[in-house]
Amino acid sequence: MILVTGATGNVGRHVVGELLCADVKVRALTRDPATARLPGEVEVARTGEMPLDGVTSMFLNPAVFWNGLGDLLDRARDHGVRRVVMLSSSAALDDDPRNVIGAHHLEFERAIEASGLEWTFVRPGEFATNALAWADTIRAGEPVREPYARARTTPIHERDIAAVAARALLSDGLVGAKPVLSGPEALTYPEMVEIIGAAAGIPARFEEISPERAREEMLRRPYMREAIVDALLRVRAEAVDRAPEISPEVERITGRPARTFAEWAADHF
Ligand SMILES: NC(=O)c1ccc[n+]([C@@H]2O[C@H](COP(=O)([O-])OP(=O)(O)OC[C@H]3O[C@@H](n4cnc5c(N)ncnc54)[C@H](OP(=O)(O)O)[C@@H]3O)[C@@H](O)[C@H]2O)c1
Incomplete structure (x- = not known):
């Protein structure tokens, strides 16, 4: 039984x-x-109950454990769980202490490494799904407003992350691995907005705003702490006019090329 x-x-x-x-x-x-x-053939349980009986491997999403892992890893070992596949982040590659997102994922990774369980840390960069935050704006005919128009990112389709995680859960080849994942191309936000517009069949516009204005707007969103906002903005600032690395790992691990952002946009718009 695999726990997700x-x-x-x-x-x-x-x-x-x-x-x-x-x-x-x-x-x-x-x-x-x-x-x-969820599909009918799945056993559905409540997150708060975290039932581990009969579980051999688990997929661990830190979004669920915003309050920390508590005694989860000890309980897992006691119940005979052998493997944890964690949805980590490429931010874990950055050991700058100002990068609170990296530090958060590294803290989880270190606890899992110390647990004695088998592990794989799947480390994707920016999710293509982050662009869903623009959906209402684009559909309303408003410009998407973001800072750092020349920053490049490598948006990855959530299906590709899931395919790698499933390989790690189902086979032994990724035990002890920390694959960094990316989409197959480096795009700016204006380029991504244009691709979404083409997929949706509507004109989509981009307007660059100052980092200060973006910071104010991000801080108004629920759950956005100052340290997270600053880390996100710093990553964007550092990506201006830089060619980010494209990872070959999705194709190497799954045997099929990583999906493009245009494929992602066609799936969602
Ligand atoms: N976004 C990025 O660019 C990025 C990049 C690298 C790594 N990551 C990693 O990926 C994670 C997000 O993955 P995702 O997009 O698949 O997650 P998600 O869709 O945001 O959340 C996964 C599920 O977790 C549950 N959940 C959400 N908040 C919760 C809370 N406070 N307490 C308990 N359960 C909660 C929800 O399920 P229910 O409502 O059904 O309970 C939700 O459907 C991030 O936290 C980060 O660790 C993200």
């Missing part, structure tokens, strides 16, 4: 799908089974 935390999420839902295709038993965790819309 955050099973209704961007990545988790596809991890569940991949595991079902491989014909393995899945226990999917959600805070609200009534609204989870």
